[in-house]
Amino acid sequence: MTPKNESKITSPKIRAPQIKLLEQLCNACAVSGDEGEVRALVLEQVRPHADEVKVDALGNVLVTRKGTARGRKRLRVLLDAHMDEVGFMLTHDEGKGIFRFDTVGGLDIRQLVGKPVWVGRDHVPGVIGAKPIHLTTAKERERSIPLDTLRIDIGPGGDPKIKVGDWATFATSFTRLGPSMRGKALDDRLGVVLLIELLKHAPPNIDLLAAFTVQEEVGLRGARVAAYAFEPDIGIALDCTPALDLPIWEDDDHAPSENTSYNTRLGAGPAIYTADRATMSDPRLIRHLVETAEELDIPYQFRQPGGGGTDAGAIQLAHTGVPSISVSVPGRYLHTAASITRLSDWQHTITLIYAALSRMTPKILAQDR
Amino acid sequence: MSDILPFLKSIISAPGLSGHEAPVRALIEESWGPLSDELTTSRLGSLHALKRGSAPEPRPGILLAAHMDAIGLIVSAIVGDFLRLTSIGGLDDRVLPGQLVTVHGDEDLPGIIVQPPVHTLPQEARSGPVDLDYLMVDTGLPARQLSQRVKVGDLVSFAQEPLELKGETLAGHSLDNRASVAAITNCLQELQGRTHLWDVWAVATTQEETTMGGAHTSAFQLRPDLAVAIDVTFGKSPGSPEHKTFPLDGGPTLGWGPNIHPGVHKVFKALADRLEIPYKVEVIPRHSGTDAFALQVAAEGVPSMVISIPLRYMHTPVEMVALKDITRTGFLLAAFIAQLEVDFIDTLTLDGTNDSQE
Numbered sequence: 001m002t003p004k005n006e007s008k009i010t011s012p013k014i015r016a017p018q019i020k021l022l023e024q025l026c027n028a029c030a031v032s033g034d035e036g037e038v039r040a041l042v043l044e045q046v047r048p049h050a051d052e053v054k055v056d057a058l059g060n061v062l063v064t065r066k067g068t069a070r071g072r073k074r075l076r077v078l079l080d081a082h083m084d085e086v087g088f089m090l091t092h093d094e095g096k097g098i099f100r101f102d103t104v105g106g107l108d109i110r111q112l113v114g115k116p117v118w119v120g121r122d123h124v125p126g127v128i129g130a131k132p133i134h135l136t137t138a139k140e141r142e143r144s145i146p147l148d149t150l151r152i153d154i155g156p157g158g159d160p161k162i163k164v165g166d167w168a169t170f171a172t173s174f175t176r177l178g179p180s181m182r183g184k185a186l187d188d189r190l191g192v193v194l195l196i197e198l199l200k201h202a203p204p205n206i207d208l209l210a211a212f213t214v215q216e217e218v219g220l221r222g223a224r225v226a227a228y229a230f231e232p233d234i235g236i237a238l239d240c241t242p243a244l245d246l247p248i249w250e251d252d253d254h255a256p257s258e259n260t261s262y263n264t265r266l267g268a269g270p271a272i273y274t275a276d277r278a279t280m281s282d283p284r285l286i287r288h289l290v291e292t293a294e295e296l297d298i299p300y301q302f303r304q305p306g307g308g309g310t311d312a313g314a315i316q317l318a319h320t321g322v323p324s325i326s327v328s329v330p331g332r333y334l335h336t337a338a339s340i341t342r343l344s345d346w347q348h349t350i351t352l353i354y355a356a357l358s359r360m361t362p363k364i365l366a367q368d369r
Numbered sequence: 370m371s372d373i374l375p376f377l378k379s380i381i382s383a384p385g386l387s388g389h390e391a392p393v394r395a396l397i398e399e400s401w402g403p404l405s406d407e408l409t410t411s412r413l414g415s416l417h418a419l420k421r422g423s424a425p426e427p428r429p430g431i432l433l434a435a436h437m438d439a440i441g442l443i444v445s446a447i448v449g450d451f452l453r454l455t456s457i458g459g460l461d462d463r464v465l466p467g468q469l470v471t472v473h474g475d476e477d478l479p480g481i482i483v484q485p486p487v488h489t490l491p492q493e494a495r496s497g498p499v500d501l502d503y504l505m506v507d508t509g510l511p512a513r514q515l516s517q518r519v520k521v522g523d524l525v526s527f528a529q530e531p532l533e534l535k536g537e538t539l540a541g542h543s544l545d546n547r548a549s550v551a552a553i554t555n556c557l558q559e560l561q562g563r564t565h566l567w568d569v570w571a572v573a574t575t576q577e578e579t580t581m582g583g584a585h586t587s588a589f590q591l592r593p594d595l596a597v598a599i600d601v602t603f604g605k606s607p608g609s610p611e612h613k614t615f616p617l618d619g620g621p622t623l624g625w626g627p628n629i630h631p632g633v634h635k636v637f638k639a640l641a642d643r644l645e646i647p648y649k650v651e652v653i654p655r656h657s658g659t660d661a662f663a664l665q666v667a668a669e670g671v672p673s674m675v676i677s678i679p680l681r682y683m684h685t686p687v688e689m690v691a692l693k694d695i696t697r698t699g700f701l702l703a704a705f706i707a708q709l710e711v712d713f714i715d716t717l718t719l720d721g722t723n724d725s726q727e
Contacts, residue, residue: 097535098607110484110498114464114685116532116540125532127540127689129682131608133461134658144498145463151607153681153689156617157536171532172469177479180509182469244486247448249503251491261488266450267511332507337467338481340509 011354012201014193014347019181021045022193023174026183029118031087031104031167032218035059037121038083038192042212045196054229060222061212062229068204073362078209078232078322079198079353080223080311081191082216082239085184086335087169088117090152090162097126097158098151101168105217109147111336116171117152120162125171126154170337179343180266186341187240187334188216194238194350203358216311220278223311227318233365234285234323235315238353240341241271241303241328262304264330267342269299270349273326276306278313282323288364289327292356299348303328323365327353373695374539376400377531377551380437381541384473384526386457387438387579390414397437397550397573404557405571411590415583416573420557422566424711430568431706432593432671433556434584434660435549435600436577439542440684442482442506442525444472449512451505452519454482458578463498464685469528472508474519479528480508529686537693538617542686546577548678548695549599555699556706563707567594574660584660588667594714595633595672598661599698602651602677604689615679618691620647621698624675628657628665632717633674637705646701651677672717676701 030038042061047053052064061083067074086105093099099119103109113130128150133141152168174183183189195210202208209230213222216239227235245262264271272289273281293300303326316324329349331341385393394416402408405418416437422428440458447453452472466484471477483506484499494503506525508515527542534540553571560569570591574583577600588596602622605614615622623637641648656662657675665673678698681689710716 094607108484110463111467114682114687115467116529116687125534125540127532127534127682127687129606129687129689130461130464130685131606132603132683132685133459134683135603135609135613136461141461141463142497149608153534153607155534155536155538155540155689156691157534157538159535173530175479177509178514179511182479182481182509242486244488246483246485246489246505247451248489249485249491249494259489261486333467333481333483338469340481340507342509 011351012197014350018193018197022189025189025192026174026185029123029169030083030085031169032084032215034167035083035214042083042192042196046199049199056225056229058222058225059214060226062226063199063210065199065202065208067206074205074207075234075360075362076207076209076232077357077360078211078227078230078235078315079195080211080213080226080235080237080315081195082188082213082222082311083192084214084217085169086217087167088152090164090166090168093164096156097154101152106335110144112150113145115337117168118171119152119154119168120166122161124154124159124162126152126168129153172338177340180340181343182338182340184337186331186339190240190329190341190346191238194353197350198354203354206357206360213311220309220311220314223314227315227322231319232322235312237310237312237315237326239310239326239328240331240334241308242334243330243332264301264303266330266332267345268301268330269345270352271301271303271328271330273303274305276308276310278309279316279324279326281325282369284364284367284369285323285325289325289352289356292359293352296355298352298355300352323369373551373555374692376554377539377547380547380550381531381543384471385437385439386441386524386526387576389524390438390575393437394573400554401557401571404561411587413582413586414575415587417587417591418571420560420569420571422568423564424566428568429594429711429714430570430591432570432572432588432591432596432664433553433702434572434574434596434598434664435553436546436583436660437550437573438575438578440578441527444519444521444523444525446521447516447519450510450515451507453505454501454525456501459684461684462501465501465504466499468686470506471526471528472506472519473524473526478508478518480506483507527686534689536618536691538689538691540687540689542688544680544688544690545601545683548601548680548690552599552678552695552698555696556702559700559703560706563703565706565709566711567706567709569706577660581660581663585663585667588664588671592668593671596664597674597676597702598659598664599676600659601680601683603683604679604681606681615649615651617679617681618693619649619679621694621701622649622651622677622679624651624653624657624677626653626657628653628661628673629675630672631719633672637674640705640708641701644704646697
């Protein structure tokens with residue numbers, strides 16, 4: 001019997017232990033190419049729930065959990081969440097604890113100034129400082145501070161363990177903000193926790209192929225080889241997408257107008273993708289997700305079609321092609337020191353994905369795309 | 370040498386924006402109370418701690434001023450889920466996007482200063498640094514809750530937690546000028562074991578970053594014979610001009626210029642030399658940008674001195690100081706006070722010279 005509303009769905013829940021796990025994962029550092037810290041946490045979580053666990057050549061964690069339903073063909077469904085986050089790499093040692101650095105992944109340089117960072121695997125604290133306002137000119141303040149004048153400063157004592165080539169990321173500790181959550185790397189640790197929970201409570205009707213991927217932020221590189229290795233029937237990327245739902249500036253010259261380029265809205269539920277720069281979502285999967293949400297009264301929204309891309313873009317191109325889609329938790333200020341997401345959006349995302357997976361049969365792909 | 374770190378971390382973690390210094394003052398009171406004979410609060414909120422000297426009355430008195438107020442922001446409007454802002458004190462807008470803050474609403478609410486997406490800004494604000502006018506705070510609360518909990522005029526403090534960095538340095542917000550408050554604490558501790566003839570007024574002043582009202586009124590009320598402003602100065606750091614900055618961990622700077630009494634400068638310098646306390650002479654051709662600007666012209670005028678602690682990244686939430694510079698400052702102040710004779714002011718002349726050869 002199909003449950004008629006969300007409360008009757010026996011899906012995994014997001015409660016205190018899951019938020020605790022998110023906190024631990026957000027406070028871990030895993031800049032693209034150096035995902036070891038998150039990988040270790042993921043492995044610890046998934047091992048007891050897996051039929052097979054593999055770490056591949058790039059560092060992806062590939063987990064298989066076979067369904068238990070007998071008699072029917074089980075779809076092989078790849079669920080993907082990327083472990084990596086945007087950050088920095090030290091490029092030159094100027095001595096006495098001061099380093100030049102470059103960015104890894106898409107970062108707005110204007111967001112770096114005056115921020116604390118964690119450097120290297122031991123989270124050595126440092127700061128990205130700025131010239132005192134007292135020593136700047138008005139003309140200077142009209143221009144953004146360029147990256148090549150910024151430095152990471154770990155203090156004049158230096159640290160022999162910190163070297164050029166080490167990674168660094170924003171030093172922002174996870175916090176709850178009422179109905180919301182604030183932290184670095186919520187993109188995509190939210191997806192990582194969802195995927196861990198789905199593995200722990202896998203629906204019996206499918207073979208769940210979980211890819212915790214590396215290097216999403218530098219070109220969807222982990223997902224590409226993960227999808228190749230799994231050769232799935234269906235691919236779903238669980239990610240975090242910008243909520244650009246801020247008010248339009250209003251003044252005498254700018255009459256009040258509606259923000260029509262919000263991408264997604266915080267609090268409006270999981271964001272189902274129809275198209276982005278990398279993927280034309282499979283219409284059968286869009287339909288399946290929307291029907292599931294409608295029937296079960298799960299809030300959802302469409303991510304506005306446009307730029308951007310998720311691992312789905314790499315997955316859909318594996319082998320002879322994989323019907324793929326992305327579902328994201330909306331998040332404000334992604335790729336900055338601190339993002340904000342809404343707890344309810346995250347909870348509705350796991351409910352939607354679990355319900356959609358539970359209702360997935362080979363019939364879904366019976367019609368041609 | 371006393372360990373000043375826990376106290377310094379506690380006071381930079383407390384709010385105390387210019388004009389609203391009560392939270393940090395409470396912590397300083399706790400620390401200065403046992404180190405002094407009498408604690409009072411001025412009508413503008415400055416904390417006065419009197420440590421009596423041993424000379425017979427009427428005794429001369431020295432005022433040590435460190436401002437305890439901090440720069441920050443204040444809510445200027447509420448727009449949906451967001452707060453608009455204006456600044457308290459001198460802030461470079463370019464440092465603000467992405468900063469963690471505490472909004473002092475009906476209770477303390479954590480938030481972030483956000484740089485809005487490009488398409489929400491007017492055309493002229495879409496490239497380059499985004500002016501404070503367009504920045505907002507997001508507390509994660511939806512509009513309905515936000516408007517009940519925050520009102521226009523509520524204060525917004527930086528929430529960056531203190532970071533202990535390599536080389537006995539500390540980074541965080543409000544080290545300008547809580548580092549100097551810690552230096553005075555250190556001085557009072559040093560004085561516990563010494564006799565001093567003069568009265569010592571340790572004063573944590575208010576409103577230095579905005580009006581200098583605290584120093585102005587406390588100096589008038591206390592009528593010291595001598596005043597020393599302890600503040601921070603520009604530390605050598607990437608991007609800052611070499612000739613206007615002083616090395617971290619190179620000792621405090623001794624100010625020289627119109628705000629400073631040349632005779633007092635000379636005594637401090639000779640004392641630092643004798644005690645082998647490292648220091649630099651900082652030439653300050655005009656307004657010292659410190660409480661000394663107000664102290665010097667209180668009532669009929671007060672011979673004044675400026676001692677500064679080098680600090681990197683001033684007026685950002687990641688200011689950085691070397692702890693040793695703080696304790697060196699405290700030690701130098703205590704040594705100066707301990708050697709003051711009752712007739713010191715009578716021996717003071719204006720013909721001191723800056724004979725430093727650096």
